Amino acid sequence: MKIAYWLWGLGVFAFSLLCVSEVYQGGQSFAHAQQEKPSKSVKTESTPRVTNGLIAFYDFASTKGATVYDRSGVAKPIHLRIASSSAVRRAKGALEIRGKTIIRSDGNASRLNQSVRQSNQLTVEAWIKPASRNQSGPARIVTISRDSSNRNFTLGQDGDRFDARLRSTKSSKNGMPSISSPSRSLDTRLTHVVYTYDRRGRAMLYINGQLRGRRTLGGKASNWDGRFHLALANELSHDRPWRGTYYLVALYGRGLSQKEIEQNYRAGAGVFAPPTRMAAKPKIDPKSFVATPAAIKHFETKIAPLLARQCLECHGWKSRKGQLDLSRKVAALKGGKDGPAIVPGDPESSLLWESVDFDDMPKDRPPLSRGEKQLLHDWIKSGAIWSGTTIARADYAPDRPKGENWIQRLTVRQYIRTVRHTVGVDIAADARKLLPRDLRADGFSNTAYNLNVDLGHVEAYARLAQLIVQRMDVQKFASVYSKSRQFSDANMRTIIKGMGRWLLRGPVNESEIGTYLTISKAVAKEGGSFSEAVSYIVEAMLQAPRFIYRIENQAGDGKPRRVTGYELASRMSYILWGAPPDRKLLDAAGAGDLADVRKVRAQIGRMLNDPRAVEQSIQFIHEWLNLERLENLRPDRKHYPKWNGQLAIDMRRETTAFFENVVWKQEKPLSALFNAQITYLTPRLARHYGITPQKSDFARYDLTGIPSRGGLLTQGSTLTIGGNEASMVARGLFVLHDILRGKVDDPPPGLDTTPVPAKPGLSNRGVSIERIKDQSCGSCHSKFEPLAFGLEKFDGVGAYQEKDRHGNRLREDGEVLFPGSKKAIAFTTSGQLMDLLAGSSRVAETITWKMTQFSLGRPIVKKDIPTLDTIHKAAMARGGTYQSVITAIIMSDLVQKVQTESRR
Amino acid sequence: MSKTRISRRTMFKGLGGATIGLPLLEEMLVSSVLAAPTNTVPTRAFNVFFGLGIPAPLQTEGFAGVLEPLKPLSDKLLIMRNVDQVRCDERGINAHFDGASGAFTAEPPDGEAKSGGPSIDQVVRRAVHPKGMPPGMVPTLIGGTYFRRSRLSRYVHSYNEDGTVAATMQERPRDLFKRVFGDVQVPDNAVDKRRQRLKKSVLDSVVGQYKEYTGKSSTLGKASRARITEHLERIREYELRALLMRDPRTPARPEKSRLKHGGAADPNGQGIDITLEELTGEWRLMADLYALAIQTDRVRFGSLTFLAAGERIRLTGDYKYGGKTRFKFNDSKQLRRSGDQGCSHEWWHKFNEKKRNEALRWHAHMKMREVAYFLKRLDGADSKEVNGKTILENSMITISTESGDGRHSNVRRELSGVFHAITGANGRFKTGEIMDVGAEGLDVYNTMLRGMGVSRRLGPVRREVRGVDKIRA
Known part of the structure; x- marks a missing residue:
């Protein structure tokens, strides 16, 4: 019946906005009609309003009087009375609240309360224009209550947010907990605000057609108090006034759907409201957004880290919760099971923004900060430009080492080599004995921030400087810079300039020359010789900051x-x-x-x-794979009674010689390190591997006939990472972290993390599979343990076996899922796994990253990533060899530029 | 392994025939000349770390449980339960790294070998001695007996303002001895005055250049400048030792360590076999030397570690306490595993509140016994100071560990209830209580800093300060 009634209404009053506007401007008829008495219809514009379930409707059409009529057309209308007429100003279709007052129902709103009790649903809709953003309490916009602590429902303003409370069997008498819209979601413009409470107990808050807050309240409205009044602009206890203008208020006995709310929004505030955002959203052409270099950089330095930090744990390439993968552009735009997560140019239509803005995401974690939200919003608004690369969490892990400008102290190795190549003295034995060791930090021992200095260094530098000078032919050394042995200031100056430039790796300035001349003068004063003066000067230079450190000018304007x-x-x-x-x-x-x-x-x-380049490359492979570890390998004698400590040395030699062959003799791409079919073995190591020794000494072996071997990961130097138990976890994590640049999270709460040993009937792989099947463990362990499946036939010391010591038959097949890939790739042998690794772009990238880190002497930080991409592409274009990668690194901005610091 | 206890008194008595051969250094007898006047009690701050922690439920048993060895010192300690270090969590890594880095800093790590901020001892040091320590004093002493390494924060517990380690770790008693009392190796006999003068001119030139890079006209950035400043301070220390200290009667150093050190102490992360006697023998020598360094006022700030975070040892030996054998350690046999899985570390993985956790209890008890050993070395008659209190009572010593639960199964649980105990710091903090603090470590540390009169605060700048006033006296 109601529908028919409404259709009739539409037939009479369905004006377009323009048409109504003309009527308003030009004549009395419509306005006059409104003043007569409550109409039985609702004025709309071209889009019809939703009427199903309407309980009360106020369009403030009357310009006079103290009554606001309920024009819902429903029997027993709930008219409202304005308590203080001086506090309001009435206009056609608008009621402005200018002072403290209340507009309340004459009697209780029993029909309204009863309706909600029965349906367990409610919608309260209002078109309003708040007077300011400073009203709080919350200031009551619409309330069904008795006083400030007893209510059925209240929609209020709390600063720059809307706040709504509803009594249910699960909430308090005061309607707590409330539901709020986000900060800054309320302003003084004309606003359409809708609160819904549906039969499933879900409360939602919409602003201008967009969902801006939600909470599952649960419970039922069966405890609504039928005696409470409906009121506008204040609490029934008169202590929560609100100021602003009402254009429309409607109450429904059901929870309107989002579509219906959008429909009412499109229908507008009413004919007398000021123009508002009723126009349909213009269609946004995604192609209109240009991926400028600045936009790409913004994505890589700001957005990708944000997504990696906050989203990818659950919505990454592997986890894909809700079928949403935010690690890749195509997948992210496509969205998950709830629809498109990102609509370029339209944050309000993007589920990603919506869930973040309402603090629904990240789940069970602190919400994004205001700044982070703004970043995300603005990025979507600007077209959601991606760099085209997959976001890997590990690459954007918390940028802890901040990449400060740490001065580089020479490592012990660099010190030894620097002495050797500048003055021709081999000081290695003494330096290694006297200088404190450089400890590994972030995978390498040349990490600048960890190259600190203690008394032991200072003492050693002084002692070593003296030893070096004692072993030098000082006069011959000085003769390179001056043939004269004259002990004069002028000659000493010439020598200091020459020696200084050489030893200190660049020209010396006048101040430095003066400093060294002081030594020369002191020697002269003591009656010393030219040779003695040169010796002391060299001794001083060998302890100078410019010798011990790689000093660069870091002062500037803060830019590179x-x-x-x-x-x-x-x-x-x-x-x-x-x-x-x-x-x-x-x-x-x-x-x-x-x-x-x-x-x-x-x-x-x-x-x-x-x-020297070969030596340096070997140092890289030693550090990357931590081959120093082999010096201290002590496998359990019980499990490995045949272990010989010399094998560890042989293993290191194997990897070194193999690397040198692939990188320097064959000049193959670095990825060939994973499947090259050669190796170098001592007879002892060959026997350990189960290979018949072919020569009596360390020699090259062709592995084409030995399918189980070939590549770094089949060598003892890396296989021993698994420890006595040939742990799938340790090996898998090594591959994930150091070969694939992957990352995993903490175990979930409450998990028993005690390692499960292999036993008869259960091999290491069996243990792994059980772990992966486990709901708690599997999501992470499936990322790395399968990477070690192909290595199961190698025991803890790298020997090949078909059965483990428990008699379990071992396997080497499996599947590998590379970070960023969607689909796992099957392999049947370890050889195939090695081929997959060698062919993986991710592996190649990781090598580039590792070489870059080693070259820079500091961990890679987020802002390096765009340059790293450039380096990698340039290197790949030239074959992906060591030579091409190192060249690309040196030619890149990471080496060609220095980050300056402003002293201001 | 010598088990002779070293003390200031025995050292003074034993001149010319000291049982373990400590050198008689002039400076040790007249340390006050180099350091503080003898009529004042110097400000000191030390961090004492023990590995693997005490599960929070065991802490509630008080001195009736694993804390029993601390009971004799109970009136000089404030034992704090329910201290939360969750903010130190670094995702994807367990407390052996992030919790250990957070001990005394309340910050997660900032790289594998760097903390997210300074440790409290260093904050106090910088506040009390903004222009550097008195001449001749070791600015920060970091020592310890430990085996697991892989990451530095497992065993280093003093960090500079920028999060880098505050000094080189001394892991052998002989190295620690040399760092504190050792005569630096002057590059020749230096009896020749002429040569001494020339050496001085070399050193002056070196100093001059380091000063250039630390001064106003330095072209270095902040972090680099700090590093060069550190270098300059060490040169100053070297200079003082090289040119001022001479004692021809210097006897032999402590005997060489018999334990494994460096990479050999951590073979492929698989753990080492060690007897209780070997472990405590070396630790106690280390503790004696560290205590002596404090007693002679050569050291006022630093940290001492007894077993690293996530330590992996397979311990054997009879554990005696109170004159009785309380337990027989034999980890590998009791766990029925070898390698890393036969290490005492596994008892922490297996902790279960509903079970006896007997092996874990005795390991933790033993750790408390050894921590107490060090503390007692600062509480004897030879540690009495001008105010009548002992060094233990006068110093701010913080004792902590990496975790309140070693199961790695819940970040919150793992980093909550992290054992903490502090000394009174000359009446600044309450002692004689076991207190349920219910606060973040950050707030505890900041309250301690405030108690020490230090205005610098740890943690995020904008974070509201939440004082834990109940720990203050």
Whole structure:
């Protein structure tokens, strides 16, 4: 019946906004009609309003009087009375509250209360214009209550948010807990606000057609108090006034759907309301957003880390909760089971934004900060530009090592090499004895922040400087810079300039020359010789900050600047050689040649042909795979009674020689390290591997006939990472972290993490599979343990076996799921697994990352990622060899530029 | 392994024939000349760390349980339960790393070998001695007996303002001895005055250049400048030792450690076999030396570690306490496993409130016994100071560990209820209580800093300060 009634109403009053506007401007008829008495219809514009379930409706059409009529057309209308007419100003279709008053139902709102009690549902809708954002309490916009602590329902304003409370069997008499819209969701513009409570106990708050708050209240409205009044603009106890303008208030005995709410929003505030955001949203063309370099950088430095930190644990390439994968652009735009997560240009239509804005996500964790929300909102609004790469959580892990400008102290190894290549003295034995060891930090021992200094260093530097000078032919050394042995200031100055430039890796300034001349003068004063003076000066230079540290000018305006020629020379030589620049490189720096890209490339080519480059590359593989660990390998004698400590040394030799062959002799792509079909073995190690020794000494072996071996991961040096038990966890984590740059999280709460041992009938793989099947463990362990499945036939010391010591038959097949990939790839042999790793772009990228970290002497930080991509692409374009990667690193901004710091 | 206890008194008595051969260094007898006047009690702050922690439920048993060895010192300690270090959590990693890094800093790690902020001892040091320590004093002493390494924060517990380690770890008694009392190796006999003068000119030139890089015209950034400043301070220390300290009667150093150190102490993360006698023998020598360094006022700040976070040892030996054998350690046999899975660490993985946890209890009890050993070394008659109190009573010593639950099964549980105990710091903090603090470690530490008169606060700048006033005297 109601529908028919409404259709009739529409037939009479369905004006367009323009048409109504004309009526309002030009004549009396419509306005006059409204003043007569409550109409039996609701005025709408072209979009019809929803009427089903309407209980009360106020369009404030009357301009006079103290009554606000309920124009729902429902029997027993609930008219409202304005308590203080001086506090309001009435206009056609608007009631402005200018002072403290209340507009309340004459009697109790029993029909309303009863209706809600019966249906267990409610919708309260209002078109309003708040007077300010400073009203709180909450200030009552619509209330069905008795006083400030007893209510059935209240919609209020609390600063810049809406707040709604509803009594149910699960909430308090005061309607707590309340539901709020986000901060800054309320302003003084005309606003459509709707509260719904549905039969499933879900409370939702919509603003201008968009869901802006929700909470599952549960319970029923059966405890609503039928004696409570309906009121506007204040609490029944007159202590929560609200100021602003009402244009429309409607109450329904059911929870309107989002579609219905959108319909009412489109229908508008009423004919007398000021123009509002009723126009349909313009269609946004995703192609209109351009992926500028700045936008890509913004994504990589701000958005990707945010998504990685806050979202990817549950919505990553592997987890995909709710079928939503936010790690890849295509998948993210496609969305999950609830629809598109990201609508470029339209945050309000993006589920990602909605869930974050309402603090629904991240689940069970603190909500995003206001700044983070703003970032996300603005990014979607600007077209949700992606860099095109997959976001891997590990790459964007909390940027803890902040990449500060830590000065690089020479490591013990660099110190030894620097002494050897500058003054020709081998100080290795003494330096290793006297200098404190450099400890690994973030995977490498040259990590600058950890290269600290203690008394032991200072003492050792002094002692070593003296030893070095004692072993030098000082006069010969000085003769390079001056043939004269004259002990004069002028000659000493010449020598200091020359020696200083060489030992300190760049020109010395006047102040430094003066400092060293002081020594010369002190020697002269004591009646010493030219040779003695040179000795003391060299001793001082060997302890100078410019010798012990790789000093660069870090002062500036806070922006990166291009390094000077000498700074670049030093960077290049320590990256390529782990040693100081030679004379050719220093001369090139002095001549300004290192400002020329072609000449820099030529220098790199020259330096790569030097044995020092090979030595440095071997140092890289030692550090990356932590081969020093082998020195201390002590497998359990009970399990490995045949273990011989020399095997550990053989294993290290194997990996070193293998690396040298693949990288330098064959110049293969670095990814070939994972499946190259050769190795180097001593007879002892060959027997340990089950290979018949072919030669009496350390020699190269062709592995094409030995399918189980071939590549780094089949060598004892890496297989021993699994420990006595050949742990799938330890091996899998090694592959995940160090080969694939992956990341896993903490075990979930309450989990028993005690390792389960293999036993008869249950191999290591069996244990793994049980763990992966376990709901609690599987989501993480499935990311890394299968990576070790192909290695199960290798025991804890790298020997090959078909059965473990419990008699369990072992397997080598499995599936590998690379970070960022959607689909696992099956393999049947360890050889196939090695081929998959060798062919993986992720593996190749990881090698580039590791080499870059080692080159820079600091952990990679987020802001490096765009440059790393450039490096990697450049290196791959030139074959992905060690030589191409190291060249790309040196040519990149990470090496060519230095981050300056402003002293202000 | 010598088990002779070293003390200031025995050292003074034993001149010329000291039982373990400590050197008689002039500075040790006249340390006050180099350090503080003798009529004042210096401000000291030390962190004492023990590995693997005490599960929170066991802490509730008070001195009737694993805390029994602390009972003789109970009136000089405030034992704090329910201290929450959850903010130190670094996702994806367990408390052996992040909890250990958070001990005394209340910050998660900032890289594998760096804490997210300074440790409390260093904050106090910088506040009390903003221009550096008195000449001749070791600015920070970090020592310990431990085996597990892999990550530095497992065993280092003093951090600079920038989160880097505050000093080199001394893990052998002989190294610690050398760092504190050792005569630096001057690069020749230096009896030749002429040569001494020339050496001085070399050192002056070196100092001058380091000063250039720390001064106003330095071209270095903040972190680099701090590193060079540190280097300069160490040169100053070297200079003082090299040129001022001479004692021809310097006797032999402590005997060489018989335990494994460096990488050999942590073979592939699989743990080591060790007897209780070997362990406590070396630790007690280390503790004696550290205590002596404090007693002679060569050291006022630093940290001492008894077993690393997540330590892996397979301990054997009879455990005696109160004159009785209380337990027989034999981890590998009792766990019926070898390698890493036969280590005492596994008792923490297996902790179950409903069970006896006997092996864990005695391991924890033993750790408390050894921590108490060190504390008592600062509480004897030879540790009395001008105010009539002992060094233990006058110092701010914080004792903590990495975790309140070693099962790694719940970040919140793992980093909640982390055992803490502090000394009174010359009447600044309550002692003689076991207190349910119910506060974050950060707030406890900041309250301690406030109690020490230090305005610097740990943690996020904008975070509201929540004082834990109930710990203050």
